[in-house]
Amino acid sequence: MSAHWHRNRNQRFRISLLALAVAASSAALAQEPGVEHVEVVGQAVSIDKALKEQRSSDSVKSVVHADGIGQLPDDNAAEALQRIPGLSVERDQGEGRFVSVRGIAPDLNSVTINGTLVPAPEGDRRAVALDVLPSELVQSLSVVKTLTPDMDANSLGGTIEVESLSAFDHDGLFYSISAEGSHDENVGKQSPKFSGAISNRFSLGDGVDNFGVAAALSWQERDFGSDNVETGGKWDFEDGARLEELEQRDYEITRERTGFGLNFDYKPDDYSSLYLRTLYSRFKDTETRNAAGVAFDDAQQAGER
Template sequence: MRLLLLIVFNLTCLFSFAQTTILKGKIMDGNDNFSLPGATLKISDGNRFTVSDVNGNFEFLNLPAGTYTLTVDYLGYAHYSETVTVRPGQDAIEVLLSSSSRSIDEVHVMGDLARGQAKALNQQKNNSNISNIISSDQVGRFPDQNIGDALKRVPGITMQNDQGEARNIIIRGLSPELNSVTLNGDRIPSAEGDNRNVQMDLIPSDMISTIEVNKTLTPDMDADAIGGSVNLITRPVPNKQRISATLGGGYSPVREKGIYNGSVIYGNRFMDNKMGLVLSGTLQSNDFGSNNIES
């Protein structure tokens, strides 16, 4: 009798485990197929929540097989709701969001917001710590040639300048040695041998997709920064072919020479979206000078 009960119990456990699966997918813009990070997703039954990652991917773990109502909320986009059927071994789903629009009497207003900044605001809203997130769209609104110039527009951040270039970062008034800089989560060493300062004027702004400024550290971060941590996220692989280029120029009256800036970015997916490629090149030519008058 005990042996029979044990067999029935094991079969019941195996059957129950076999019925749980993972619902995974990707959140994208319905117009240009750009990935949307920081989206809030909810499964109606069981009150399950999750947030899409920096590439727009999401997962609901240990979800019993069945039919659910999936809802997605994203700043600047219309509310999304769809009935999905979850079964073991199913492929990832794609959720396409459309921009929100609103009609006011006889005037039809269609929002065409900076989508990159909408992504940054959604990530900032869903972060568990005090942070500021800047997208490449917001950086592109200003003539910032490097990451240092872009960072000094963030509240609570000051930059130490060297020959007119924003070089060392100061977070909440603390010295640059007390702050850390990471690239896609990996620590960047200093280009100088006698300090921990990371020279922000050496990193072109065209090669960065998102700047995360964490003013308070969480347990998953390295405890080596009293002031805060800056994480630079490089451009992700787009969901379809993308080519963009920028050109700029100016004139330096001190040196009486021209200033030239240019960048080219190419991204695409190959082998049935199994391999992605992003190529980025930046050229900056600026002959610095100063009027040094001493008595």
């Protein structure tokens, strides 16, 4: 269990049932007679896989896998990308939303999910908001910073590639369950979050472990608030920097994020593969915005009343 304090006085904790299950199974196996050793595969495998993928790429590419994403309580795919070198995240009420590559505007990047180009949901801009995608549904995130001739030339900044869970990412049965909770003092409410994933491989025909099924589910309802004072650019610079207006804001926000994915993979031989990728994501943002404006008859300078 770990606790983190956020700027909006938000306390969050996370319990991983997968870690508890591994610890319990290891203790049980150690007590059984005839068991010579217990092998635990940690994060080094995931890190090594990501580094090999980056080295073998024909372009400048950064990769982060699910183990790296799960180290910190990222709510969505945008926040999972924020620690990659050369990337920055535009935030809304503290949550990551748009991703900028090498300082270039998010509108000049492209986003793909399992190889399919994702259009922008908003009519007045090209940027794809990644806060609608729960981080628990992601197996890997790749950022291609230099395009190659085989890629669509529809981005100046880079291409963000999202890959969901596949049964062939693990050997045999794999499952994980996690639960999170937070309390926000601004609104005095608790916010639960639950997620889980499971995958397994089966043998069809004469093949061995050539068919895989993977499923992942995530649900979160976050209630939080923010309060601040903003000027809105109401400054008079003709006679020094003098403030003309300010606004006191008090927001109450509820964000519900639901995601589900079900994937099938079939590899009849070593040279071909068939797959079906499905992904459902729903993001609901409800905000109650209270504001009180103050306008000065005479523009105020710092220190004046």
